[in-house]
Amino acid sequence: MRVIIAGGGIGGLTTALSLHAAGIEAEVFESVAEIRPLGVGINILPHAVRELTELGLADALAATGIATRELRYISAHGQEIWREPRGLAAGYHWPQYSIHRGRLHMLLLAEVRARLGAGRVHLGKRMISTSQDAHGATAHFADGSSATADALVAADGIHSAARAQRHPDEGPPRWKGAVLWRATSVAEGFLGGATMIQCGHHDLKFVCYPIANNPDGTQLINWIAEKVFPEDTAWNREDWNRTADLEAFVPLYEAWRWDFLDVPALMRRAEAVFEYPMVDRDPLEAWSIGRITLLGDAAHPMYPIGSNGSSQAILDARVLAMHLKRAPSVEAGLAAYDAARRPATAALTIANRGLGPDLVLEEVHRRAPHGFARLHDVISDAELRETAQNYKQLAGFDPALLNQRESYAA
Numbered sequence: 001m002r003v004i005i006a007g008g009g010i011g012g013l014t015t016a017l018s019l020h021a022a023g024i025e026a027e028v029f030e031s032v033a034e035i036r037p038l039g040v041g042i043n044i045l046p047h048a049v050r051e052l053t054e055l056g057l058a059d060a061l062a063a064t065g066i067a068t069r070e071l072r073y074i075s076a077h078g079q080e081i082w083r084e085p086r087g088l089a090a091g092y093h094w095p096q097y098s099i100h101r102g103r104l105h106m107l108l109l110a111e112v113r114a115r116l117g118a119g120r121v122h123l124g125k126r127m128i129s130t131s132q133d134a135h136g137a138t139a140h141f142a143d144g145s146s147a148t149a150d151a152l153v154a155a156d157g158i159h160s161a162a163r164a165q166r167h168p169d170e171g172p173p174r175w176k177g178a179v180l181w182r183a184t185s186v187a188e189g190f191l192g193g194a195t196m197i198q199c200g201h202h203d204l205k206f207v208c209y210p211i212a213n214n215p216d217g218t219q220l221i222n223w224i225a226e227k228v229f230p231e232d233t234a235w236n237r238e239d240w241n242r243t244a245d246l247e248a249f250v251p252l253y254e255a256w257r258w259d260f261l262d263v264p265a266l267m268r269r270a271e272a273v274f275e276y277p278m279v280d281r282d283p284l285e286a287w288s289i290g291r292i293t294l295l296g297d298a299a300h301p302m303y304p305i306g307s308n309g310s311s312q313a314i315l316d317a318r319v320l321a322m323h324l325k326r327a328p329s330v331e332a333g334l335a336a337y338d339a340a341r342r343p344a345t346a347a348l349t350i351a352n353r354g355l356g357p358d359l360v361l362e363e364v365h366r367r368a369p370h371g372f373a374r375l376h377d378v379i380s381d382a383e384l385r386e387t388a389q390n391y392k393q394l395a396g397f398d399p400a401l402l403n404q405r406e407s408y409a410a
């Protein structure tokens with residue numbers, strides 16, 4: 001069996017590695033002419049680290065990212081609301097990694113080239129449409145060329161050409177008013193050097209975590225400032241590479257200077273700031289049609305809440321390879337992948353619209369907008385626990401469930 005993958009992002013490259021591990025031939029067609037280490041920090045949750053570990057990438061991940069030990073929720077007044085251990089510290093058999101997206105991307109690319117052969121990654125190949133018949137699936141590229149194989153996986157991101165061809169009336173992604181400013185700053189570590197913090201409330205948020213240790217003892221710290229605008233505000237089309245001006249938002253955080261972190265000072269050390277509207281799309285009725293399917297952001301773009309964008313693409317890749325290997329036909333394999341992954345990611349997309357695990361920040365802000373003397377006068381421990389637990393179950397990273405479930409190895 002041979003599979004064409006359109007899109008060499010996190011999802012596409014992980015699919016190539018997963019198919020190769022399953023003994024299935026794979027070839028990647030990526031639109032950009034040169035793959036560069038773009039983006040800022042992302043989190044790879046234990047359920048996805050498990051998959052990358054089974055692909056033999058544990059050491060490379062450990063050498064590239066930071067194994068996150070703790071997550072804390074903090075109010076806009078710097079008051080702690082909730083803390084929980086993460087990764088190995090939370091009892092998972094696999095760590096959680098906070099990592100630079102670009103470095104992860106380059107790591108995956110190097111592995112694909114080493115394992116499948118450098119000639120299996122084709123650059124400058126922008127897929128513009130797909131077609132299929134009883135014998136194969138074809139990707140048609142902007143340069144006039146095409147490629148045919150037994151199956152075609154469209155992992156071509158949030159502006160997927162394959163998805164647009166199937167759903168010409170879908171239009172642009174859905175924007176509900178939130179804008180994210182994302183950046184990295186080099187600074188001294190905070191709260192022990194392996195903690196992720198989520199601060200503020202629905203209208204103004206700040207998320208921050210270290211993604212690499214520097215030789216001089218400083219850390220590369222990823223941060224995201226998020227502000228909600230009225231829904232009718234005009235905003236720029238989503239583009240992962242659009243830069244922004246610090247002064248557009250740092251003044252909003254001037255009072256966020258706490259003993260463990262000076263937020264505006266960290267922001268002003270940014271290397272470059274990227275602006276991105278928080279968008280998603282409605283879940284689809286089908287991903288797999290015959291020999292062609294969708295994967296990653298092409299299939300289920302979701303709000304980047306709860307650290308699930310890349311993690312879910314990695315799960316897709318592994319489940320796809322497993323079903324293609326086990327099923328009696330290409331069509332049956334893609335249908336089984338669709339049945340396994342589509343409902344799960346649809347539920348997550350919807351949960352993220354409802355704030356996901358960040359719900360506790362909003363509740364505390366609503367009940368005590370000027371801060372609190374004692375947290376438990378405002379919110380009970382049971383409520384805090386329940387919110388955290390519900391989201392983990394939904395996203396498939398409840399520790400007990402994850403540790404016990406069968407491997408997705410083909």
Ligand SMILES: Cc1cc2nc3c(=O)[nH]c(=O)nc-3n(C[C@H](O)[C@H](O)[C@H](O)COP(=O)(O)OP(=O)(O)OC[C@H]3O[C@@H](n4cnc5c(N)ncnc54)[C@H](O)[C@@H]3O)c2cc1C
Nearest residue numbers: 007009010011031039040126127156157240296297309310
């Ligand atoms: C440049 C860039 C920077 C990003 N930075 C961040 C970040 O900082 N934080 C974050 O949370 N997420 C970021 N993301 C998104 C994140 O990588 C995805 O949400 C997640 O990893 C799911 O991966 P994916 O492979 O489905 O999509 P992506 O990682 O977006 O990969 C899609 C790939 O398909 C390629 N492609 C697009 N159209 C076509 C086409 N027509 N034909 C062939 N190839 C095509 C793209 O060039 C890209 O390499 C970024 C994505 C990109 C492309």
